[in-house]
Amino acid sequence: MNNWSWEIFLEAFPYVLEGIGITIGLTIACYLFALIFGFIWTFVRRIPVKPVRWVILWIMEFIRSTPPLVQLFFIYYAWPMVPGIGMTLSPFTSAVLGLGIHYSTYIGEVYRSGIDGVDKGQWEASRALNFSTRQKWTKIILPQAIPPTIPMLGNYLIIMFKEVPLASTIGVVGILQMANNFGAENWRYLEPLTIVAILFLVLSYPSAILINKLERKMNRRFDKKTPTGSKPISKANAPG
Amino acid sequence: MTEPIVMYKDVHKSFGDVSVLRGIDLDIKPGEKVAVIGPSGSGKTTIIRMLMTLEQPTSGSIIVDGKNLWQMEKGGQLVPANEKHLREVRGDIGMVFQHFNLFPHMTILENCMTAPVQVKKEDKATAKKHSIEMLEKVGLGDKLDNYPSQLSGGQKQRVAMARALVMRPKIMLFDEVTSALDPELVGEVLEVIRDIAKEGExxxxxxxxxxxxxxxxxDRVLFLDNGVIAEQGPPSQVLEHSENERLQSFLHRFRK
Structure with a gap:
């Protein structure tokens, strides 16, 4: 009875697949949240007031040192009971906040490493040409700081995707929860959970390849030491 | 007599415990060409970096076109300048760096166009036209769509000059612009500076x-030694007829 059954597999597949929208949607929502919130960390860390920086660093350290699962439980179960500011959030929103904030602290670090990698001369040239602070960041610093971080940011997308099943613990019904439900109803776990594994593989692996491609494309555009060959030169020399 | 466009008044600068400039008084007239020479570590680069607002003087003041660069008035008192004030006052100053500092993510043309469009709010077509003219003037009219990484050091430095010039500064600062270049590329860069200097304004x-x-x-050479202007005057006098011993030994090392 516990043997692999293709029949069950085929039956479970559409069932489990129903959760894919939630799984992908939650991944994207968490990731976008983390990308945006990461910027906030990066910039508040640069506030030139020491006590403020210490507080921010401490908060970031605290968030990173606490398991995301604990944070999820806190936001979903404990937050509504906090007097004054507490409120009840839907499982999906809780998951976006929890995973988003957790990973934003890592992504903030990634941004910071990118910004630190920009040559000091670029800041000086921006001053010499009298760019405003905003222009300096949007036209000069970030366009150079972000491309090198794309592989790291991409890795975090894949890590995030693999962390999203955590949200099933607070009732977000993604593919893992669907497989569980199927298992509970039919007393068959092997096939649905195999499907979950396959789905994760099928989505993670192409993403990794895609990110790799994007990275190479970015590096070409913001070419570093090596000239990109004859193409741009011949274009420049072409008449017109 | 014309008002100086830049005035240094008893300017001091220390980095930590190291005192680099120890009382600089200097007037620069509009259109004047001043060369600053001196041993390394004498503070020559610091002098122009303070004018470009890349370093803050420890004490003293720098007046640009009648405006105090590093201090501003607030409620009848002089307070350290904020970014907005610095931005207003340094608008007429341009700088060319030893290491070019071109923007690697932009083409040569974009390197030149960006500041006029963003900072001076010129319309794109005008900025593009001026940038192309300027790049042609420095001999790089055929490299508009190339990226900095595709150019030689001398070409990069000429782009950097075009980039600074399209902003039409009243004061241009050159920070050892040939020091990072291979010897055979120095000439082309100096040639461009000579051309710019001839235009005069x-x-x-x-x-x-x-x-x-x-x-x-x-028009004038300053010899900087030990954080002060040890000697200054017309180039022929400073470079050929000075009796300052330190200056002579400094020059001697160069002529060997």
Missing amino acids: MAMVLVTHEMDFALDVA
Whole structure:
């Protein structure tokens, strides 16, 4: 009875697949949240007031040192009971906040490493040409700081995707929860959970390849030491 | 007599415990070409970096076109300048760096166009036209769509000059602009500076190790030693007839 059954597999597949929208949607929502919130960390860390920086660093350290699962439980179960500011959030929103904030602290670090990698001369040239602070960041610093971080940011997308099943613990019904439900109803776990594994593989692996491609494309555009060959030169020399 | 466009008044600068400039008084007239020479570590680069607002003086003041650069008035008191004030006052100053500092993510043309469009709010077509003219003037009209990484050091430095020039500064600062270049590329860069200098209107401060060039281009040469201006005057006098011993031994090392 516990043997692999293709029949069950085929039956479970559409069932489990129903959760894919939630799984992908939650991944994207968490990731976008983390990308945006990461910027906030990066910039508040640069506030030139020491006590403020210490507080921010401490908060970031605290968030990173606490398991995301604990944070999820806190936001979903404990937050509504906090007097004054507490409120009840839907499982999906809780998951976006929890995973988003957790990973934003890592992504903030990634941004910071990118910004630190920009040559000091670029800041000086921006001053010499009298760019405003905003222009300096949007036209000069970030366009150079972000491309090198794309592989790291991409890795975090894949890590995030693999962390999203955590949200099933607070009732977000993604593919893992669907497989569980199927298992509970039919007393068959092997096939649905195999499907979950396959789905994760099928989505993670192409993403990794895609990110790799994007990275190479970015590096070409913001070419570093090596000239990109004859193409741009011949274009420049072409008449017109 | 014309008002100086830049005035240094008893300017001091220390980095930590190290005192680099120890009382600089200097007036620069509009259009004047000043060459700054001196041993390394004498503070010559610091002088122009303070004018570009890349370093803050420890004490003293710098007046640009009648405006105090590093201090501003607030409620009847002088307070350290904020970014907005610095931005207003340094608008007429341009700088060319030793290491070019071109924007690697932009083409040559974009390197030149961006500041006029963003900072001076010129319309794109005008900025593009001026940038192309300027790049042609420095001999790089055929490289508009190339990226900096595709150019030689001398070409990069000429782009950097075009980029600074399209902003039409009243004061241009040159920070050892040939020091990072291979010897055979120095000439092309100096040639461009000579051309710019001939046009006359712009004041120029050149920190340099090229003595012949200083002699040729400058109206006045400053010899900086130990954080003070040890000697100054017309180039022929400073470079050929000075009796300052430190200056003579410094020049001697160059002529060997």
